Amino acid sequence: MARVLLTARISDDKDHSNSIQAQLEEQRAWALASGHTVVDEVEDRTVSGSVDLPDRPKLGKHLTEVGRQAWDTLVVSTQDRLSRDDRHFNAFVGNVLDWGKGLIVLDDPSFDISTPMGRWIAQGKAVQAATELDKIKKRVTRSRRFLRKHGRWAGGTPPYGYQKVKNVPRAEASKCADCGVWLEPNPEGKGYHLEPDPVSASTVVEIVARMLGGDSLTNVCRDLTARKVLSPWDYALTKRRTPKEPKGAPWDVSGLRRILTNVALIGQTTHATERDQNGKALKVEIVRGEDGKPLQVAIPIVAPADFRRLQEMLTAQRAKPGMSRSKYTSYMLRQVGFCGYHVAGVEAGQTFEEIHARLARVLAEASIEDGADPFSHPIYGQASTKRGKTTRYYRCKTYLDCIDGKNFRADEIEAGFEATFMDVVGDLPHTHRVVIPGEDHAAELAEVLESIGDLEEDRYEHGLYKGPDGAERYRRMMGRLEERKTALEGLPSRKAEVREEPSGMTIREYWASLDYADRGHWLRSIGMRSLVTRQTDNMPAPGSPVIVTVFPPGFRENALRWAQEQR
Template sequence: MRRVLLVERISDDRNEKSDSIESQDEKLRRQAEAEGVTIVGTAVDLSVSGDVDPFHRKSLGPWLAEENLSKWDELWVSTQDRLSRDDIHFLLFVFWAIEHNKSVMVLDDPGFNEQMHSRTGRLLLHAKGLGPAMELDRIKARTKDSHERRRFTARWTGGIPPFGYVPESRFIDGKTATYLKQDPDMVKVLRFMREQILDGQSFFAVAKALNEKGEHTARDRARIRRGKPVHRRGAEEGVPEQWSETTVKSLLRDPALLGQKKHKGEVLYDSQGQPVMVAEPIFTDDEWQSLQAAVEARVQTKVRRVNGTSPLYGVVWCGECGSKAAHKGNIRSNGVEYRYYVCGAWPKEDRCRGVSIRAEEVEQWVEFYFLDRYGNQPVTERVWVPGTDHSKELAEVKRRIVLLRDNYESGAYDDDPQSYKERLHALRTRRDELAAEPVIEGHWQEKLTGQTFQELWAGGSLEDKRKQLIKSGYRVEVGRKTFKVTPEPESVAETLERLRAEGADTEALEEVTEALRQTGLLTEE
């Protein structure tokens, strides 16, 4: 009795024109019934491309393994390309079948098995194998071209949308396509995050707030839309992902929030050198610029509020070795709780003997000493001024010029030379515009707030004072016999003159100067 293995495959490529699984199965079983053979099994591979090695296919592969070879004698397929579309894989399978004394029947090529056993026949099979291989190349080329065409359109090509957006199917010009639209709930979350960063909160604090509020990440929201449970990697299903300092920082820097389309992590640009837009921006240009300045400022500064309550964390430094002081609380002695500022380097490093000063004393000294010497000083803030650097966009425009020329030389614009000229002119114009833009590094700049420290101290909380001292660049050095505040105080006139020299905003300076003159802090002398 002839023992036959039926083999069926359908590709996941929608552009491949082939028999359905049902059609293949019907043809094979009809032939098996006509010849009276015994069907020992059916290897059905769904959504498997023709370039996958038959030995690596999920369903067929096990039947070709050594332990299963004794179960069948003949392998049947409806057409040769159901076996493989790759000419090398196809020939290797043919030689394998000869070596293991297996017969192969191809329904639409009755002489296939006989050709396997002669040199002339194998030459013909080689030629036959080239046909499906060339068709596979054409399928891949069509698929690639289709993806390329869609890549520079507003259509969403799939995957997890950026946080703030959800996919939406639209019926346009007789076809259904996927686009992105804003999700009001996620937009509300993003605006909360922006407000927190502008208010001086750390990325860690924002992440903690999101986790406490139970806000889901983009991946978890995508799972919920598909009807699947949330899932944190390494945890059981149903446990949501957690926001982290890194995810908050990355999200708030992502140009996808401006509706810009990305490919392999980079923003795509159209033929005019402009970002390809895939959705409506969540933030306006002004909102985005102020957010990026706040994010960059948070990235640049290394002063962070950490665990526990430390009223002057980041302000107090060790006067012995210059290390940032750490705050130690909940120290009990005889039933009394004490707080201390201690050298942050000790005992990990030998450069300091471990200064330890009562926290209440330091905070009282700052209150009196600082206001006595610096009370009339104008309050300034160090703000981060983002730089301008169009290097990435310029490199992308240059790359697109080269690609456009290559396409022109290959004949892609033979029927439309005017389109080529217009695209090339637009790209050259954009290239020249970008090349003319100066590269300006981001930098810190002091900005007057219009207050004096005396006024700030009267109405602000201790946390507000702490933040402002850090923003203004002040530090308090304490030791066994040391209490020093730096930098040394300037007169109001000296401060204004220095800020002018450093390029501070002229209009803002004039407003603050007039306000200080009216309060009597600045005279005409």
């Protein structure tokens, strides 16, 4: 009797589907009746038949040199469950023969790859399965294109912030007053459309507001996880047809970035124009309507102007140097504290007074001399644990070449910074930035110009819109875009204003309201800097840190101005 590997696959694992279970039950019954030993069961859920067998999440490990040693025969319920790609199927059959293994297809007793005639018949069936898959793909593509065009949800998991809602019978086309989404006549109320989900949409609004206010992806994820706000993956589990218990998955930065860069937040959608052999999207474009503008398929959760600002911020954060992830990123003075011993002109053997006179002169000059950048050598947080006790400390970026070369205890340097900082500005009013929206049509005009360029490229470089019908469609779309371009160029423009307004707290009170991580984030967001040295042997506390705080331009002046206006 043989050692058999039972395999099951389903392309779309819906909650109500029992396909995997049915396949395995059939195979178990066959193995029991035949007296074979089942060595393992493979369940590849939500895996397309076009994915090559070695690349499948569950089956792949059983096809390696080590994995093959555990089984003699691979069992599948139907040939199309094995593969819907004739090239993959033929290659796999060749491998099975080379390995000296067997292959059983339960619904086809005549299936036999041991003879040329059997392989020829099996190859014919593989071609049929591949042809059917190609038809399915084209049918699904046409269906999705139609549904998108008519304002209906094309299927799958809704983007975070939205929920699918069943359509109601609609005798005539209607237009959403909030976002301009056109819903075509749908007398029978078929299908679904997207609407903002009350719970997840409110979370998106909070996240966007925090990001635009200067918060970071890392801090937002940490806070949402601490508050036990369900992550997108967990929330999707609760929204299934058969709700499932959340797994407690935390919010992660990469996942949040994908949500915040998705045009779904402004009610638009995308489609893949190029995929790899496994169906993964390689190139994605925004779906456009007959007028050449992005097709609006749902009510926006985020205002388009805020969405554009958010994309600029996320792009800038990703491109910003020195922002690589580290296990020490939680230290409060990260990117705030810098070693004062690396300022040009500071040399070994100088007295404390000479060193600080040089620091004061460099900082007062307001322009950086060659090599005199006072903030060239940041101090980094480190930790060591001995006998169960953890000590946190900072040290210079290049401590081996530093004049001082010693560690600073984190509690001492952070306490020293806080005392110096509060002595200067602690009793002044805390302010926060308030954005006064402007009237700027440049982004929409740029979008229209981009659409005009895309249309011209499609027609004159890619040969689209051919024939009388195509030419008429091109003229209609181009005419609408030109009309919109002319209208936008005639509208007034007023820049948005950013103002500092008092929050009602002093800086000391605001500081007390923040936790450790948020204090560091706030210092970095306002551009705070400090230079660190230490007392020398002839001073009251030799070795203790000495902090020189460097406030961002205008910070103290603005706070003093608000203090005077409030008197």
